[in-house]
Amino acid sequence: MKQPWKTDKWFVSPWNYEPEVTSKFQFPPAKDIKIHDITLRDGEQQAGIAYTLEDKMKIAKALAEAGVHRIETGMPAVSKEDERAIREIVQANFGPEIFAFSRCMVADVKLAKECGVQGVVVEIPSSEHIIKHAYGWELQKAIDLSIEATLLAKELGLYTVWFPIDASRADMNWFLDLIEKISTEGHMDALAVVDTFGGISPHAIPHLIKRVRERVKKPLEPHFHDDFGMGVANTLMARACGCTVAHTTVTGIGERAGNAAMEELVLALLTMYGIDIGIKTEKFYSLSQLVRELSHTQIPSNRPIVGETLLSVESGIVTSWVRRCRDENPLELGPFLPSLVGQRPVEIVLGKSSGIDSVAEWLEKIGGDASQEQREAIVLKVKDASIKKKGLLTEQEFKKIVDSVVHG
Known part of the structure; x- marks a missing residue:
């Protein structure tokens, strides 16, 4: 007799499905859970990775074939090559929704629109210490730029994800006031919950999500880094708190220790939580090999799911x-x-x-x-x-x- 923890394709722990465990979950319906893949943008920020236009086209096509729902194709302001790649991916119409990444600057948002994308992720420093020490700004500048850029994105018809850098380390009251202000005076279709330096624990996620929801009545998109190896665990916790869209990369590549790994997150949802979000898991190994080859990076041989010596x-x-x-x-x-x-x-x-x-x-x-x-x-x-x-x-x-x- 098949059980959700034991099918003809997987066998995980029955403890995952105990009512005392599952009764606490607030997962959205499977049809609403989406992967927003950032391999082509945050993944490329890993030191030493530099994709050509052709590389980006190949990876975008492979992501689409795997069933990824949204692809963040890059930041058009970085280079003309990136801008051309974004335009060509849009024109190729592989299937997923196509997003660009931009700073909270009018010129960046306009350029994203000119590339033909459906949505834009607009970033701004949000912790008061990053604003002061890394950017040399007054706090008000971050507010003003966010309001101006997000209102323009709305005017241009772009689905807008406001992306507050270093949100998890910001003074909590300052951050909560900030997101409420941008939500009411600016615009956001969704709010990225950003753990830029991977410094939040899984047990803190439910409280963070709860407090954010008290201030902003918009969909939340977890974007968690892996500096302490918590990226996937934190993203799962955010999913269980009702977040629909998660930011991931193939094999977890990205800035410093990288991001939540797409293949780990999707397979955990499928096997440990019984949630099939429509991703073709049988594509994981070939997808990881493509990204490895084009990134000129090495995947640890025993890496979960896609490692060369795993089996x-x-x-x-x-x-x-x-x-x-x-x-x-x-x-x-x-x-x-x-x-x-x-x-x-x-x-x-x-x-x-x-x-x-x-x-x-x-x-x-x-x-x-x-x-x-x-x-x-x-x-x-x-x-x-x-x-x-x-x-x-x-x-x-x-x-x-x-x-x-x-x-x-």
Whole structure:
């Protein structure tokens, strides 16, 4: 019998679905939950990443094919190349809603409109210390620029997301007064709840959302960074508090430690919360590889969901599990099937932790055979060779060991 925590594609904890847990959730209907992907803007702000127009077109197309709802294509004021890329993505009409990012400046908002986008995310420093120390402004300047730019965006017919930089570290009363003022005297169709430096904890999110909602009756869009590894957890908490749109990047790339990872957020919603938002999870691996290639960045080999060695098994004990379960009970080997995210099947590799079943697997792979005593000797030689190499063995190295034991 299928349960929400155990289907033919995933097997997670039943504790996730206990009524005492789920009764506290305020998730919006699945049809209203959207991904606002910022790989092409905030993702590109990761040091060393520089996308060409062609790169941006490829990534935008792949995001659309994965079912992403909104794409933030970049900041047209950054360069003519970025402006052209935004215009061409709009003209390509891949399917998702297309947004541009701009400063709270009249010229930036006008340029976004000229690019043909449907919406604009307008940023302004919102913590009094950032306004003073990083920008050298009087506080009133941030207010005046926000009102002017957001009213223009409204006049131009752009869906407007007001984006207060460093909101989570601002003086709480100042911030709450600020967002109320911009909401009433300026304009916003939605408010981005911005944790620029990843400094808020998951347990603080419900209180933050509650206090913001007391002042602003607009949709809220969590934008959380990952400096403490909390980006996805914080975004999930915000979703559970009723936020519909979340800002994410592919594999979490972005400024400093990056942003909430799209694939982690979507898969957690699907498996741990039973919420399918229409994203094609089977595209995750290929999408991550495309972004990695075009970004010239390295993805940690054991990164959740899309890591290269995520499904490599070296341990002798776990190898025994694989050999017993992979055909009829594959979900005993992990929380989801590799195919759910477009990954390759589980692979048994040879190294220091390998055991008798590892040798048996590889003997079958090369069409070889050995007695039990010989297999035990092979295991010892595999371990020794791996220690000396400080890594995994190749098929050729394994064949050499087998030959030395069996025919030695």
